[in-house]
Amino acid sequence: MSDDPVDQPLPLVAHLTELRDRLLRSLLAVLVVFICLFPFANEIYSFVSEPLRALLPEGSTMIATEVASPFLTPFKLTLVAAIFIAIPYLLYQIWSFIAPGMYRHEKRLAIPLLASSVLLFYGGAAFAYYVVFPLIFGFFTSVGPDDIAIMTDINSYLNFVLKLFFAFGIAFEIPIATVILIWAGITTPEDLVKKRPYIIVGCFVVGMLLTPPDVISQALLAVPMWILFEIGVFFGRFIQRRDSTAAETE
Secondary structure, X not given: OOOOOOOOXXXXXXXXXXHHHHHHHXXXXXXXXXXXXXXXXXXXXXXXXXXXXXXXXXXXXXXXXXXXXXXXXXXXXXXXXXXXXXHHHHHHHHHHHHHHHOOHHHHHHHHHHHHHHHHHHHHHHHHHHHHHHHHHHHHHHHHOOOOOOOOOEHHHHHHHHHXXXXXXXXXXXXXXXXXXXXXXXXXOHHHHHHOHHHXXXXXXXXXXXXXXXXXXXXXXXXXXXXXXXXXXXXXXXXXXXXXXXXXXXX
């Protein structure tokens, strides 16, 4: 079987036209999802803010310090949620654009990597919501002075949680990045294992940079990053072994 790309090369104008069409489809998909979600914008914000509201002292509420915040904050969250939900379709459009230039063996590996990257991103966001948020909000709401009323601004809260959502979503892509580096021949599992102490330190540095300035959230990001790195090395060994077997067979 030939290892040449399956599809014939297209001229530059055709590539640009296809790129435009796929960008328009992606924007249309996000718009459709946004229109469907917008009537529930307040409910979506209530769901996202529940980890903090459940821990607020009795009599405390979230507040809006700007005139337009009660409208703009749920609006922004709904737009982000629309992009979040549309990620599989957006990645499909990216895949459809680059797939014609890939070899058959590359496609066989790229498809499971693409599907895994989506699931890991969603898993990272879910981990942040169900595990990280209750812990760090419980810590923050319990260490303040007794005579200080906790009344968090809704826009400040949204910016805070979106940062954590994307930080954990991206951090959970570490196995995919590790597998790609090994598959591309940039590094090997053995080299990564030798550099494990530096990678662990790097995980905690990244955790410090991407999370609020407290040890709890830093550790909650750094430890999963380390575990996911080990998972990536494990699957990288499997792929390396399979490629070596295929090369020997050929």
